[in-house]
Amino acid sequence: MSLRYLTAGETHGPQLTAIIEGLPSNLVLDFEALNFELARRQKGYGRGRRMQIEKDTAQIVGGVRHGYTTGAPVALVVENSDWKHWQNIMNIEPIEGTDEEKRRVHRPRPGHADLNGGLKYNLKDLRNVLERSSARETAVRVAVGAVAKQLLERFGIRIAGQVIRIGEIEAPPHQLPLEELARVTEASSVRVVDLETEKKMEEYIDKIKAEGDSIGGIVECIVEGVPIGLGSHVQYDRKLDGRIAQAVMSINAFKGVEIGIGFEAGTLPGSQVHDEILYSQERGYYRATNRLGGFEGGMTNGMPVVVRGVMKPIPTLYKPLQSVDIDTREPFAAQVERSDACAVPAASVVLEHVVAWEIAKAFLEKFGGDSIEEIERNYQNYLAQLESY
Numbered sequence: 056m057s058l059r060y061l062t063a064g065e066t067h068g069p070q071l072t073a074i075i076e077g078l079p080s081n082l083v084l085d086f087e088a089l090n091f092e093l094a095r096r097q098k099g100y101g102r103g104r105r106m107q108i109e110k111d112t113a114q115i116v117g118g119v120r121h122g123y124t125t126g127a128p129v130a131l132v133v134e135n136s137d138w139k140h141w142q143n144i145m146n147i148e149p150i151e152g153t154d155e156e157k158r159r160v161h162r163p164r165p166g167h168a169d170l171n172g173g174l175k176y177n178l179k180d181l182r183n184v185l186e187r188s189s190a191r192e193t194a195v196r197v198a199v200g201a202v203a204k205q206l207l208e209r210f211g212i213r214i215a216g217q218v219i220r221i222g223e224i225e226a227p228p229h230q231l232p233l234e235e236l237a238r239v240t241e242a243s244s245v246r247v248v249d250l251e252t253e254k255k256m257e258e259y260i261d262k263i264k265a266e267g268d269s270i271g272g273i274v275e276c277i278v279e280g281v282p283i284g285l286g287s288h289v290q291y292d293r294k295l296d297g298r299i300a301q302a303v304m305s306i307n308a309f310k311g312v313e314i315g316i317g318f319e320a321g322t323l324p325g326s327q328v329h330d331e332i333l334y335s336q337e338r339g340y341y342r343a344t345n346r347l348g349g350f351e352g353g354m355t356n357g358m359p360v361v362v363r364g365v366m367k368p369i370p371t372l373y374k375p376l377q378s379v380d381i382d383t384r385e386p387f388a389a390q391v392e393r394s395d396a397c398a399v400p401a402a403s404v405v406l407e408h409v410v411a412w413e414i415a416k417a418f419l420e421k422f423g424g425d426s427i428e429e430i431e432r433n434y435q436n437y438l439a440q441l442e443s444y
């Protein structure tokens with residue numbers, strides 16, 4: 056059985072829930088580390104008031120005993136603290152002629168799922184769309200990804216992320232090793248390495264917010280220690296770079312994804328794109344450069360996996376945008392709503408976790424077993440094969 060998960064829950068409902076199926080037994084789960092990842096996603100300059108209300112922690116309500124997995128489905132719950140303020144709105148139907156009717160959402164926001172979801176599901180209260188399309192769901196996706204991260208760490212695979220750009224401010228390149236990158240960006244309000252860029256980004260977000268606008272950006276995630284040969288060239292849906300691309304594009308507000316130099320590969324000659332193959336006793340086969348971001352033929356090549364994603368600006372604006380009321384079909388200018396002005400730093404944490412999930416899934420497809428010990432044996436066998444090749 057391959058690794059899979061589903062989530063359920065609304066942004067202003069009582070909780071978000073995830074069930075993970077296909078984890079091996081005997082994986083030690085560090086709950087503190089898991090909650091640390093949830094706290095990381097909540098941080099970041101530019102977020103709205105909701106993040107002051109929530110203190111995300113995951114409860115594990117199935118599949119784990121005495122701190123380790125049993126092989127049964129793992130069930131995770133993240134509660135919404137804001138639920139207490141929304142109970143009436145969520146529970147009492149906004150029937151015509153009642154006071155609750157005023158609460159019905161009938162003014163779709165450009166850039167959000169409101170109108171498409173309303174039309175498609177034939178829902179006249181757009182709340183039924185926004186409740187589930189909200190990026191609140193990424194809280195439980197991070198919890199799921201954090202479990203995947205712990206599985207990967209068990210096999211020496213490590214992940215870090217950073218913000219590359221917010222609007223017109225770009226972070227300068229650097230050569231920090233992965234662990235150092237993770238440590239330094241953790242201390243930054245916008246998940247960058249240098250303080251000057253951090254200050255510029257904060258000021259830029261302040262300016263955008265003061266104008267009633269919102270801003271997006273580019274985030275990156277790097278995965279080290281990935282063995283050669285995860286994914287496969289033999290079938291479209293086994294190409295791991297393709298699966299990662301899908302996962303990244305599924306993050307709310309993401310509009311593009313790149314592996315390695317990505318779109319730049321269309322502007323350079325082959326001699327400046329392909330990574331030359333080298334061999335040494337200690338490293339085995341490796342590449343002189345890593346422009347292709349750790350992938351050839353849908354398979355990992357042993358170099359760090361480098362993934363970037365672009366996030367569009369947040370759709371809910373304080374500055375009104377033109378839209379059409381679904382009750383009257385008359386134009387209106389969107390009303391002011393509580394919202395983030397910039398969620399790019401948070402999105403970089405989400406990116407790390409969706410990528411971790413896809414890599415963990417491919418890892419288990421290749422080395423799968425019912426217990427962590429069985430996987431370990433399969434993995435060591437494969438490493439011996441690579442060494443003797």
Ligand SMILES: Cc1cc2nc3c(=O)[nH]c(=O)nc-3n(C[C@H](O)[C@H](O)[C@H](O)COP(=O)(O)O)c2cc1C
Nearest residue numbers: 167168188189190307308309370371394395398401
């Ligand atoms: C971490 C995070 C926080 C977000 N916060 C908001 C927000 O406060 N207001 C908003 O309108 N959209 C927010 N979004 C974006 C919407 O969820 C997203 O645009 C919407 O679901 C429509 O999907 P699409 O943009 O992928 O097409 C956020 C996205 C992420 C990843």
Ligand SMILES: C=C(O[C@@H]1CC(C(=O)O)=C[C@@H](OP(=O)(O)O)[C@H]1O)C(=O)O
Nearest residue numbers: 105106188189190191194307393394395
């Ligand atoms: C709740 C989270 O993000 C939310 C994502 C979101 C959206 O429309 O995507 C809208 C906002 O929610 P609210 O309308 O309740 O303020 C964000 O706060 C979160 O990241 O945990």
